[in-house]
Amino acid sequence: MSSYLNISLSALLMASASIAFSAPGLAASKASIRQNADVDPRGQVLSLSCAGCHGTDGKSAGIIPSFYGKSPEYIESALRDFKAGERASTVMMRHAKGYTDDEIHLIAQYFGTVWGKNK
Amino acid sequence: MSTNISRRDFNRLFATGVAGAALGMFGTSGAAFAAGYRVVVIGGGFGGAATAKYLKKLDPSLSVTLVEPKAAYVTCPFSNWVLGGLRTMKQITQTYATLARRYGIHVVPDTVVGIDTEKGTVKLKGGRVLGYDRLVVSPGIDFKWSAIDGYSEALAESKMPHAYQAGPQTLLLQKQLHAMKNGGTVLICPPGNPFRCPPGPYERASLIAYYLKQHKPKSRVIILDPKDKFSKQGLFNKGWKRLYPEMVEWRGPAAGGKVLSVDGGAMSVRTDLGELRGDVINIIPPQKAGLIAFTAGLTDDSGWCPVNPTSFESTIHKNVHVIGDACKAGAMPKSGFAASSQGKVAAAAIIRLLRGKEPVAPSLVNTCYSLIGKEYGVSVAGVYQLAPSGIVEIPGSGGLTPIDASDDQLMQEAMFAESWYTNIVRDIWA
Ligand SMILES: Cc1cc2nc3c(=O)[nH]c(=O)nc-3n(C[C@H](O)[C@H](O)[C@H](O)COP(=O)(O)OP(=O)(O)OC[C@H]3O[C@@H](n4cnc5c(N)ncnc54)[C@H](O)[C@@H]3O)c2cc1C
Numbered sequence: 256m257s258s259y260l261n262i263s264l265s266a267l268l269m270a271s272a273s274i275a276f277s278a279p280g281l282a283a284s285k286a287s288i289r290q291n292a293d294v295d296p297r298g299q300v301l302s303l304s305c306a307g308c309h310g311t312d313g314k315s316a317g318i319i320p321s322f323y324g325k326s327p328e329y330i331e332s333a334l335r336d337f338k339a340g341e342r343a344s345t346v347m348m349r350h351a352k353g354y355t356d357d358e359i360h361l362i363a364q365y366f367g368t369v370w371g372k373n374k
Numbered sequence: 375m376s377t378n379i380s381r382r383d384f385n386r387l388f389a390t391g392v393a394g395a396a397l398g399m400f401g402t403s404g405a406a407f408a409a410g411y412r413v414v415v416i417g418g419g420f421g422g423a424a425t426a427k428y429l430k431k432l433d434p435s436l437s438v439t440l441v442e443p444k445a446a447y448v449t450c451p452f453s454n455w456v457l458g459g460l461r462t463m464k465q466i467t468q469t470y471a472t473l474a475r476r477y478g479i480h481v482v483p484d485t486v487v488g489i490d491t492e493k494g495t496v497k498l499k500g501g502r503v504l505g506y507d508r509l510v511v512s513p514g515i516d517f518k519w520s521a522i523d524g525y526s527e528a529l530a531e532s533k534m535p536h537a538y539q540a541g542p543q544t545l546l547l548q549k550q551l552h553a554m555k556n557g558g559t560v561l562i563c564p565p566g567n568p569f570r571c572p573p574g575p576y577e578r579a580s581l582i583a584y585y586l587k588q589h590k591p592k593s594r595v596i597i598l599d600p601k602d603k604f605s606k607q608g609l610f611n612k613g614w615k616r617l618y619p620e621m622v623e624w625r626g627p628a629a630g631g632k633v634l635s636v637d638g639g640a641m642s643v644r645t646d647l648g649e650l651r652g653d654v655i656n657i658i659p660p661q662k663a664g665l666i667a668f669t670a671g672l673t674d675d676s677g678w679c680p681v682n683p684t685s686f687e688s689t690i691h692k693n694v695h696v697i698g699d700a701c702k703a704g705a706m707p708k709s710g711f712a713a714s715s716q717g718k719v720a721a722a723a724i725i726r727l728l729r730g731k732e733p734v735a736p737s738l739v740n741t742c743y744s745l746i747g748k749e750y751g752v753s754v755a756g757v758y759q760l761a762p763s764g765i766v767e768i769p770g771s772g773g774l775t776p777i778d779a780s781d782d783q784l785m786q787e788a789m790f791a792e793s794w795y796t797n798i799v800r801d802i803w804a
Binding site for chain 2: 296300301358
């Protein structure tokens with residue numbers, strides 16, 4: 256990330272020589288702060304599909320269980336148990352088997368980041 | 375690396391004045407520099423609407439425009455439930471109000487008629503031209519009308535609905551089922567692979583039988599299939615035997631399953647083994663990518679769109695991403711779940727690409743639930759990754775509901791199917 260920022264910055268500085276800035280668009284840039292440093296991009300990509308069944312960010316409106324707000328430790332051990340077949344499931348074992356233990360860790364950490372529960 | 379900011383991006387950024395604000399932030403935060411980039415999404419179905427929502431959710435600074443002609447989108451998922459009498463059309467209709475209000479997506483009710491991939495613009499039927507930095511194309515399918523002799527769009531709209539794009543077609547098929555006499559014959563004629571929702575025709579046969587069993591129990595459902603095998607075949611066969619013995623019959627190519635031509639006047643189809651009459655005839659024609667994909671030159675000889683599986687960027691045109699039914703996604707089936715999963719991968723990739731970063735390795739998922747009876751659900755699941763040959767299913771993952779699943783499990787799957795629908799449409803349209 257830092258190398259990209261450097262480039263943006265130098266590009267901006269170069270351009271600033273010839274262009275006078277006004278400062279609208281603050282709202283837009285403030286919003287983009289949310290999408291920042293501690294979101295692991297691979298963790299994110301691994302996790303986005305869970306919402307197809309569990310609802311956005313794991314917030315389910317139906318009988319499929321919600322996991323919104325649960326600790327990363329809880330999510331990680333649940334996924335590992337499903338994967339190992341140690342916890343009964345209709346479909347979760349078939350899904351959990353698609354991820355390595357490291358990926359399961361990344362998924363759990365990602366959701367922790369989403370609800371700010373990581374240490 | 376500095377080529378990541380092209381001259382065009384540069385000009386545009388300074389023209390919009392966003393760069394000034396971004397500059398001010400560098401001192402205090404690690405916020406990235408994607409503010410104001412324009413992404414246009416074509417099509418507000420499972421793929422397009424999911425992409426638009428997740429683009430804004432993951433990076434609210436983007437300017438996202440969703441072009442979709444229909445004010446109300448009727449989902450194909452659960453349209454078979456409507457035929458079974460288990461849902462109303464209203465319950466499977468989605469709108470774009472929340473995407474506009476809550477996520478700030480510019481929803482434009484229009485149709486894209488042309489894409490200028492050199493200039494980076496799309497032209498709308500209504501005359502407007504929209505510029506983009508990245509374009510997402512999710513137009514779904516079109517039908518190969520001439521594949522079956524005698525079939526046509528006009529015949530689909532009058533006598534032999536496909537009901538494979540939900541809406542008026544679903545209603546027509548439902549109306550015909552309601553009007554049919556007890557003891558009538560329903561013919562369901564699916565196409566060969568690949569096509570949208572591989573288990574769709576068989577779930578349809580099940581839920582039509584569910585309706586008939588209650589209201590017209592002397593009737594029959596015959597599936598005429600050009601394929602030797604079909605999705606979840608063992609599970610469907612078992613379910614039909616248990617719930618609809620004598621009512622549902624599947625005929626493969628050797629048993630006269632291949633439909634060669636249809637006759638709207640006689641309400642009949644012709645196969646290798648001769649003529650067959652139906653009181654209700656559901657023809658599901660072979661398919662290809664939606665029209666705009668052809669107009670824009672995004673398709674290859676197969677009639678579908680080749681893409682880079684990491685970002686879903688077209689391998690034909692730069693800065694254009696094709697997702698959903700229209701794209702070639704390796705081992706993934708053409709489903710709403712798959713389209714939304716692809717849309718999210720594309721959204722995350724686009725955000726990184728706009729910031730000059732490489733997209734990360736994709737992770738893709740699909741699950742298709744099918745309802746065989748009201749308390750009898752089955753599913754097929756898949757988790758996919760990138761291999762040298764493209765998108766492949768991860769060995770050992772996914773698969774079917776066990777063939778010996780208990781009644782309790784089948785009932786749970788039926789309830790989870792219902793919950794899946796509720797959650798996925800909220801994840802995409804709310
Ligand atoms: C009977 C049936 C049952 C199904 N059941 C399931 C299921 O249970 N689970 C599942 O996951 N999938 C299911 N599917 C499959 C699912 O419907 C599709 O795979 C999914 O809709 C594909 O999404 P898409 O975004 O590619 O296309 P679509 O959802 O078809 O969306 C395309 C949109 O693009 C718009 N459009 C097209 N051209 C243009 C243009 N030029 N300009 C602007 N807009 C345009 C169209 O109006 C349309 O709204 C089922 C399908 C059928 C037919």
